């Protein structure tokens with residue numbers, strides 16, 4: 407089938423100790439990435455951290471200044487040896503966020519652009535257009551397609567030369583929100599069905615969580631953490647990694663008795679040193695609310711509701727603790743819209759708290 411056809415001897419990608427500067431300004435600082443056969447690796451990081459530059463270097467669109475790149479066992483670029491294979495020799499497919507489809511070529515002509523018209527290729531293209539539900543659009547021009555169809559057309563054009571490695575730069579950012587999730591999920595399924603090696607860059611944590619077998623978090627030209635998506639989410643190694651997934655609640659204070667005292671009780675200080683300044687980051691879903699608190703006559707901490715809104719299937723509630731007036735954001739599954747001004751019981755789920763030694767210059771709460 408088409409899936410077997412696309413999987414042309416994938417080989418994996420190895421980026422080894424890559425550093426890069428533009429006009430003397432360091433952009434990448436010793437980045438190493440391995441993408442195994444059939445694996446989907448996502449580089450996640452904020453805009454400007456060097457993700458696109460790394461993809462351009464891997465593709466051969468940019469000359470390597472430091473480090474080495476291998477596709478499978480083949481060295482395609484080596485800065486020290488002055489080796490630089492051109493893009494077309496590297497067996498690497500590249501898709502940019504703007505798709506860069508040729509406007510004067512039809513869907514089929516776009517897909518066929520980088521390949522010869524052998525019978526084998528023609529069979530591949532027909533099957534691929536069908537798989538991507540583009541068969542009826544083969545003779546259409548890109549501007550007549552929906553965003554999702556353009557994205558699938560661009561993906562097929564990248565895949566048509568049957569590359570060993572696929573590089574995707576923000577592949578869904580051109581799509582509107584409703585379509586993005588659908589196309590993202592379809593692409594994730596597609597990449598799982600092939601055994602091509604994929605390196606995808608994104609600044610969208612949800613996209614990275616859905617697509618990645620392995621996730622690399624980048625900050626200022628460095629990989630700061632690497633692991634399975636769930637591991638990155640549940641065991642972040644620095645505040646930056648915690649906050650990548652969205653805003654969190656914070657409490658800063660001094661560690662006494664291996665604990666941090668907050669208006670909602672004590673939090674375990676983890677590895678932070680006794681007597682040192684530490685900061686606790688608490689994800690919004692780690693703020694647990696009890697609406698029936700008052701009726702049950704329960705004792706414990708209370709908070710007053712300041713605001714609440716429904717966001718999709720979640721309720722976002724902002725509150726202030728009764729003691730200490732700590733402003734908090736809670737995310738609750740389902741519809742929970744307590745009246746502003748009313749009181750709810752409030753506790754912290756210790757599994758959603760991350761405590762770090764305070765960075766220099768970060769004062770107490």
Ligand code: ATP
Pocket residue numbers: 428429433451452453454455456457458459460609
């Ligand atoms: P984005 O998601 O915004 O594209 P990114 O993480 O992909 O961000 P890069 O596109 O790799 O980041 O850019 C990293 C930095 O390098 C940016 O500050 C950018 O302005 C700079 N840069 C990129 N290409 C060049 C170039 N050809 N000449 C000079 N500076 C460049």
